[in-house]
Amino acid sequence: MARPGPIIVGSGIAGLYVALRARELGLRPTIITKSRLEESNTRYAQGGIAAAVGGDDSPELHLADTLRSGNGLVDRRAARLLTDEAPRRIADLVRFGVPFDTVDGEVALGREAAHSRPRILHAGGDATGLQIEETLRHRAVDEGIEARERTVLRRLAHRSGEIVATLAHDDGTGVEETVGRPVVLATGGAGGLYQYSSNPSITTGEGIGLAFRAGARVTDLEFVQFHPTTFYHEGAPRYLMTEAIRGEGAVLRNDAGERFLPKYDPAAELAARDVVSRAIDQEMRRSGAACVWLDATAIPRDRLYARFPTITRFLARYGLDPSRDRIPVAPAAHYTVGGVSTDFDGHSSLAGLYACGESAATGVHGANRLASNSLLEGLVFGERVARQLLHPTSGTPSTPGREASVVMRPGRGKPLDDSSFNEVRSVLWEEIGIVRTGPGLRAAVRTLEAVSAHVEPAEPTDVPLPGANAVLTARLIATAALTRTESRGAHWRTDHPRPVAAWRIHLGLVRRPGPPAPRPRRQPLS
Numbered sequence: 001m002a003r004p005g006p007i008i009v010g011s012g013i014a015g016l017y018v019a020l021r022a023r024e025l026g027l028r029p030t031i032i033t034k035s036r037l038e039e040s041n042t043r044y045a046q047g048g049i050a051a052a053v054g055g056d057d058s059p060e061l062h063l064a065d066t067l068r069s070g071n072g073l074v075d076r077r078a079a080r081l082l083t084d085e086a087p088r089r090i091a092d093l094v095r096f097g098v099p100f101d102t103v104d105g106e107v108a109l110g111r112e113a114a115h116s117r118p119r120i121l122h123a124g125g126d127a128t129g130l131q132i133e134e135t136l137r138h139r140a141v142d143e144g145i146e147a148r149e150r151t152v153l154r155r156l157a158h159r160s161g162e163i164v165a166t167l168a169h170d171d172g173t174g175v176e177e178t179v180g181r182p183v184v185l186a187t188g189g190a191g192g193l194y195q196y197s198s199n200p201s202i203t204t205g206e207g208i209g210l211a212f213r214a215g216a217r218v219t220d221l222e223f224v225q226f227h228p229t230t231f232y233h234e235g236a237p238r239y240l241m242t243e244a245i246r247g248e249g250a251v252l253r254n255d256a257g258e259r260f261l262p263k264y265d266p267a268a269e270l271a272a273r274d275v276v277s278r279a280i281d282q283e284m285r286r287s288g289a290a291c292v293w294l295d296a297t298a299i300p301r302d303r304l305y306a307r308f309p310t311i312t313r314f315l316a317r318y319g320l321d322p323s324r325d326r327i328p329v330a331p332a333a334h335y336t337v338g339g340v341s342t343d344f345d346g347h348s349s350l351a352g353l354y355a356c357g358e359s360a361a362t363g364v365h366g367a368n369r370l371a372s373n374s375l376l377e378g379l380v381f382g383e384r385v386a387r388q389l390l391h392p393t394s395g396t397p398s399t400p401g402r403e404a405s406v407v408m409r410p411g412r413g414k415p416l417d418d419s420s421f422n423e424v425r426s427v428l429w430e431e432i433g434i435v436r437t438g439p440g441l442r443a444a445v446r447t448l449e450a451v452s453a454h455v456e457p458a459e460p461t462d463v464p465l466p467g468a469n470a471v472l473t474a475r476l477i478a479t480a481a482l483t484r485t486e487s488r489g490a491h492w493r494t495d496h497p498r499p500v501a502a503w504r505i506h507l508g509l510v511r512r513p514g515p516p517a518p519r520p521r522r523q524p525l526s
Contacts, residue, residue, distance in 0.1 A: 004181040005029050006389050007165055009153050009207060012042035013129075014357025014378030015186035016136035019145050020096065021386035029389075031140070031147040034170055035202050042375065043133045043200075046242035046310065047112055048122035049093075049379075050372040051086035054109050057117040059083040066373060069114045069272050070366020071489035072504050073220075078344060078364040082373065082380050089379035090121065098135045099123050110307075111247040112371040114272045118247075120372050126242050126308045132375065153207070155463045156183065156214035156353065163352030166463055175463075182352050182389055185211060186378070189336030189358040190473050191224070195429035197333040198230050198240045205477075207359045209469030211340045212476060212511055213408070217349045219361040219400050219508045220338030221473075222480035223490045225369055226434050227334035228252075228276040231314070231327065232291035238332040239314055241294055243371055245322075246270065248307065250296035252280065253326065255289040274368045274490045277331040281434045284330065293326040331434055335374060337365045337490060338480070341508060346385035347395035354388065356381045363506060367489025401505025404483050406476065407514035411456025416467025420451050424474050432481050438495040441482040448475040460513070476509055483507060 005028035008015045015031060022029040031037070052062040062083040067074050094100065100123050101108040109118040123131035140147065148167075154175070155166040165183050168175040190205025191197045212218050229245075229252075230238040246252075246269040254260050264279040265271035271279075280292050296304060301323035305312050308322075315322055339361040346354040357378040364377055388395075427447045431440035452475055455468045484507055486500040487493050 004178075006182040006184055007032060007178060008184045008186060009033075010186035010188060010357070010359070011037045011137070011147070012186060012188055012357060012378065013132055013136065013375050014382045015184070016133070016140055017092075017379055017382040018184055018186060018356065018386050019140055020136065020143065021383060022389050023143050023145055025386060025390045027389055029145060031145060032151040032153065032167060033147070033149055034152045036149055037140075037147050038133055038137050042129045042378075046126040046128065046240050047244045047372050048110060048120040048128045049090070049132075049375040050115065050119050050370070051090045051121060051376060052083060052117075052119055053087050053090060053107060053121070054117060054119055057119050059086065061117055062086065062119060065114060065116050066364070066370045067366075069368055069370040071368055072366065072499070073363070073488065073506065074366035075363030078362045081344060082364050082376060085380045085383070086376055089376065089383060092379065092383075093132065093135075096135055096139050098132055101125065110244050111270075113243050113246065113270045113276065114267070114370055120244065120247075122244070124309070125306065126244065126310045129375070152466070153210060156210050158214060158350055161351060163350065180352075182354065182392075184346070184385055184389070185340060185353070185355040185359045186357045186382070187359045189339070190477065191333040191336060193425060193428055193470060193474050194333035194433075195425040196230075196238050196330075198227050198238055199333070204470040205336065205473035206469040207355075208336075208339050208476070209472035211348060211350070211353065211355065212509070213464070213469065213472060214353070215350060215511060216353060217341040217397065217403075217508045217510050218339060218476060219341040219397075219506050220363075220480070221336070221477045221509065222484045222507065223337035223365075223367050224333060224432070224477065225273055225335040225337055225490045226277040226331040228273055228280055228331050229294055229329040230332040232330040233318055233328060236318065241311060241327060241329050242308070243273070245294065245296055245308060245311070248296075248303070249299050250294055252276075252329075253293045253295050254283045255287045255292070272368055273371065274492070277434050278492060280331055291328040291330045294329045295326045296322045297324060297326070299323070333429070335369055337361075337367070337369055341397040341400070343395045343397050344381070344384060345388045345393070345395050346381060347388070347397065349396055354385050356385045367491065400508035403508040403510055404479065405512040406479055406509050408511050409453065409456065409514040410458050410460065411453045413456070413458040413462060413465065414454050415465050416455045416471060420454065421467060424448065424451055424471060428474055428477070432478055434492070436481060436491070436493045438493065441478065441493075444478045445475070445482055448478050480507055480509060
């Protein structure tokens with residue numbers, strides 16, 4: 001009797017790649033996505049995808065840059081897999097039809113922050129994510145892979161040693177259970193939970209919350225990466241201004257017109273993202289300005305418009321010409337470094353549940369992801385998941401250096417209204433943002449526990465209402481940030497401003513059932 005085909009949750013690069021490879025290996029996967037098939041974080045990735053394919057580059061150099069960016073927490077074995085397998089996964093994308101840009105018949109390679117070599121492949125200039133997403137989506141449709149749009153994974157459970165998934169239409173109708181079908185979480189991160197984010201609004205970390213609720217361990221959620229340069233304009237979206245512009249020679253200036261990054265780091269505009277984001281935040285706090293300025297006027301106009309057509313078209317809507325005008329920018333939430341704990345083959349701590357891409361935590365990024373390693377991660381570990389789906393073996397993530405328990409109490413089972421969701425987004429931005437404080441983190445945990453008590457199901461067997469898993473993920477981020485009493489990479493606390501040797505470990509969170517909570521009072525946001 002044939003094994004049931006896998007359920008792949010999410011339609012970004014990780015989900016689509018796993019589905020395509022699973023089909024090539026003879027399986028019959030089903031993709032489910034809570035929006036349209038083409039809507040994902042991948043679509044908005046401008047910078048490109050990193051791989052050591054240049055003549056003066058090597059996987060060893062790529063590995064060294066990845067290790068250096070991760071601030072002591074990168075799992076070397078995971079990073080070696082990533083950098084060694086990168087050229088082969090790029091070859092897969094070419095085979096699937098991704099049109100990478102070339103110059104004189106050679107693949108065009110750009111340079112981004114914290115990379116020692118030009119190794120960023122791009123397609124359509126700054127439309128790399130869009131090109132990859134569209135190519136893989138069309139390929140999946142052509143291959144006849146079943147895709148169920150506007151379908152949500154409402155609940156995961158483990159019953160008699162098998163994974164049970166509860167699926168429903170996004171309006172709550174058509175509820176069904178699947179038993180024994182492997183589930184691959186490729187749901188992306190949680191950046192959309194923040195008040196200001198480069199992510200689409202659907203990126204609310206619900207896959208991470210679903211897995212944790214089912215009993216899976218999550219790891220490294222305190223490390224939320226902020227992109228230093230998103231477009232700042234009242235009423236405009238926080239549109240990404242890829243750091244590839246800085247790789248081409250653009251510089252950042254404060255409100256007084258001064259170039260300020262050299263005083264924060266010798267690498268200046270090519271420093272790691274956490275360094276640049278904190279420097280911008282400090283300049284904005286010092287001056288009281290709402291943004292800083294990205295100055296690309298030294299880049300030849302023809303090159304600027306040829307290399308960054310998407311950005312230049314976007315800026316034109318606001319009357320800006322980047323060859324002449326400075327661009328107002330500010331940091332925004334961008335990438336969830338942590339996620340569902342997995343081994344290198346995508347096994348979570350629950351048999352039958354896999355994760356890959358941004359929703360997973362393999363340790364490959366450490367405390368701060370190297371630019372353009374995200375799309376690559378979805379491919380490299382997606383390949384390993386696909387092979388596991390064909391030939392399953394037992395596996396489990398390694399135990400982190402420290403674990404903390406999160407008490408899960410029954411709540412009142414109420415819907416998450418707009419006011420409560422806005423409160424979640426605001427407290428994440430204000431208290432669990434670029435710079436964090438002990439009192440702010442404690443206040444955030446109290447606020448999120450109060451919202452959680454409102455939306456958590458009244459009975460453990462009840463299916464959570466929409467939004468409950470997003471709130472749970474926000475609470476997990478806050479708990480992890482409060483627990484890690486040091487500053488490292490993307491996690492920076494004013495009350496613990498230095499890295500601590502004893503904290504050069506990964507932090508895992510596990511669930512612990514608890515009695516019903518008393519009705520807590522909401523803590524006002526400061």
